[in-house]
Amino acid sequence: xxxxxxxxxxxxPFSDGDLSALFMLLSDEEVTVFLLxxxxxxxxxxxxxxxxxxxxxxxxxxxxYYAICLKDSDLAVGCIHVSGDDSHDLxxxxxxxxxxxxxxxxxxxAVVDLLRRMGLPYITATHDVNNPxxxxxxxxxxxxxxxxxxxxxxxxxxxxxxxxxxxxxxxQMDRVYREYWDRYPVHFVETF
Numbered sequence: 001x002x003x004x005x006x007x008x009x010x011x012x013p014f015s016d017g018d019l020s021a022l023f024m025l026l027s028d029e030e031v032t033v034f035l036l037x038x039x040x041x042x043x044x045x046x047x048x049x050x051x052x053x054x055x056x057x058x059x060x061x062x063x064x065y066y067a068i069c070l071k072d073s074d075l076a077v078g079c080i081h082v083s084g085d086d087s088h089d090l091x092x093x094x095x096x097x098x099x100x101x102x103x104x105x106x107x108x109x110a111v112v113d114l115l116r117r118m119g120l121p122y123i124t125a126t127h128d129v130n131n132p133x134x135x136x137x138x139x140x141x142x143x144x145x146x147x148x149x150x151x152x153x154x155x156x157x158x159x160x161x162x163x164x165x166x167x168x169x170x171x172q173m174d175r176v177y178r179e180y181w182d183r184y185p186v187h188f189v190e191t192f
Contacts (some may be wrong), residue, residue, distance in 0.1 A: 001064060004110045009103060010074060011066040011110060014050055018067055021076035022046050025095050034131045035093060038155065061085070064114075068094065068107050080107045082115065082123060087177060090125040092137070108141045112167065121170040124177045126162040138165040146176050150186035163190070 004011040014022065023046035025031060032039045040046050062084030067076040078094035090111070092104045115123060125143060127134035135145075143165035153160040168175050181187045 001066065002114060004066070004114060005071065006106050006110045008071050009106055009110070010069040010071050011080065011107060012069060014065070014067045014076070014079075016050070018076045019043060019046050019050060021067075022050060022079075025076070025078060025093065028096060030096050031093055034128050034134070036153075036155075064111065066107075066111070068092075068103060078103060078107070080104075080111055082111060087179060088115075088120060088123045090123045104137045105140045108137060112141055112169070116169045119170075121172065122166055122168045122175060122177065124164060124166045126164050126180075129161045129163060135163060135165070141167065143167040145190070145192070147181055147187055147189050149180045149184040149188075151180070151184055 001013050003013075020043075023040055023043055026035075026037070026046065026049065027040040029039050040049060063082055065079065065081040068078035068080055069076050077098045078092065080092040081090070083089040090108065092107055094101075094103050112123065123143075125134075125138050127138065129148070139145075144167070146164050146166050148161055148163045150159055150161050152158070162180070164177070164180055166175075166177055
């Protein structure tokens with residue numbers, strides 16, 4: 001993976017030296033409330049997450065997964081990823097003491113620039129309707145709302161309404177990723 005620098009951040013691969021930072025991030029119930037996982041319980045779970053979820057699931061399947069680090073200290077304060085499947089799903093999270101500083105938006109813009117240079121045709125992102133700040137990040141990086149759908153969210157096992165946003169990087173503006181629309185019977189377009 002290519003190391004990326006922004007004005008305030010460094011985006012780089014995670015290493016074993018980031019285990020404590022990864023645990024601080026993903027053990028926080030407020031940070032993980034909208035993530036597809038339960039909070040990590042201990043350092044062994046952090047080690048397993050790094051080895052199996054990060055390396056096996058993301059990297060080996062063609063996705064990107066970066067540590068978001070403060071430029072002045074190289075401290076990992078978050079993560080950002082893009083899936084290797086046809087959704088090209090973008091996701092980002094930051095430790096709560098660094099919320100409201102624009103780090104997610106700054107990281108997402110940098111990753112979108114990289115993906116555009118790599119020739120990726122589009123990216124998608126979804127957010128729980130109860131997490132509108134994520135939607136504002138998606139809008140800030142130029143993504144547009146396409147549709148909403150209800151999913152029985154696993155492993156947490158409760159229904160969630162997600163909003164799907166998309167950014168077409170190749171200029172084909174009428175393309176809409178329809179996988180979730182077709183898969184879930186409850187789907188609709190909201191008006192804002």
